[in-house]
Amino acid sequence: MSVMQAASDAVAAPATTAPAGRRRRPRLLWRVLPPVGVFALIIGAWYYISYGVLSQSRRFLLPPPDQIIEVGFGDPKNFDALMRGLGLTTEVALLGLAIAIVVGVGAAVLMSQAKWLELSLYPWAVILQTIPILALVPLIALWLGFGFESRLLVCVLIALFPIIANTLFGLQSADAGMRDLFRLHGAGRATVLFKLMFPAGLPAMFAGFRISAGLSVIGALVGDLFFKQGKPGLGILIDVYRSRLQTEQMYAAVILASLLGIAVFVFFGWLGRQVVGKWYQAGRG
Template identity: 50%
Template sequence: MATSTIESVTAPARRTVAPKTPRRKKSAIRWVGPIAVFFVMIGLWYGLSAIYAAKDQGYFVPYPHQVLQALTDPDTFSDLMDALLHSTEVAMTGLVIAIVLGMLWAIVMSQASWLERSLFPYAVVLQCIPILALVPLIGILFGYNFQARVIVTILISLFPMVSMTLFGLQSVAKQQRELFQLQGASRLTLLRKLQFPAAMPSIFVGLRTSAGLAVVGAIVGDQFFQRGNAGLGVLIQVYASRLMGPQLYSAIIVASLLGVLVFVVFGWLGRLVVGRWYDFS
């Protein structure tokens, strides 16, 4: 009787289990939405281009196929690839420096509350200062070429690394911290074996955000400091000043794809490192 009672209780629970969706079907469903939105945007783009073409202002919003023709033009493509290489170099250099500085800054602040109260306001101030206000000073102190571009990139991409790393280091449960302290663990052991593993998801969120901002910083720095090797920012300004609409849009698209690529790469690294323990999406 006991066995039949257990079976009668558990049988409905077994019937309510939903069947698993195949992995291929999930992947297809995931891509349907973005592809549909893409075609809608292309349709809206064609409509807007037709409106400007009727006003004899087609260079403001060229047709998508004209932008594609500009992208495949050998001369334009060569210029875009050269500029992309220089902008990527600036973005990655500034990003690496921002990662190192941001993590060190956060580690120092995580050691004591008085250090956080003393240092974090300056991270906020650094984030809130308009870059335009610092451009003349950066140019005077560091010149108007590669170094100045890197500094602008660092200033734009530093704050997410500081804030997210600090948040992750402070997210350790109080009970776990007390357990390490009862075992006589040093600050270095606590940081290496408890705080850093717990902070990895937050650190990679900061990395993804800073990586996207580093590309923005490289483009912005390019437009401010136009000496040395020209990047995408300089190319965008040149095309805009000459009213070369298709080439201008192609440069903007390449810059956007660079930002998306960097964001995706760091997202993949995050899933690779912490995907087993954390739903890193």
């Protein structure tokens, strides 16, 4: 009887694995088809507005996508200018984000170690977030001029607060019972920080990194728009194309800036899944 049972199990085993493979395909389609469908609707509405709503004399307000690709990206001279602008904007955004991560995580760690530090520093971080960055631009220009450093500072100021807030929340979310257990075994502050608080805070920290990743691109564009000296980034190009009514080139620059923000956001989402997943899997092991 046992031999017959084993044989029947061996025959039935492949049948149980096949439906699992088939189930992955509908799930993948379910994740891909909705955004692709929305994208198709947007492109369709775009063409309808360009050709059905706007007259030919006003079509420059929203040129159709094929003209944007042809004029904005197809012209070698314009494409070269866009790539150089993208390079500078990417440099400012990534460097500003890196500085914001170092400063933000460092400030959150300090505030998590002493309540009086949190009460002293966190209100100023909130005030810095609530001050309109455009009100600080003239002061930054007076202090640092209109070059690369001013653009970088604007980028850091815009991207800083979400990192501080999310990192502090994550570090403080460590289980109180585990803190008591660590202290009971004589663990020091550094041990509690790196072996308890950081593992507990990583999901919130990477959520802050993803938010600030998009904000860093916005900061780089804002810095370009207001500090118009030096090499032109995408922000300067957008403003120049706007003033010349070169809307195809302007939309191409806007699309590149959007793709840069999406790429940085997706990268930090992927990095967060890798780091957080490995950290927690190691902890479970």
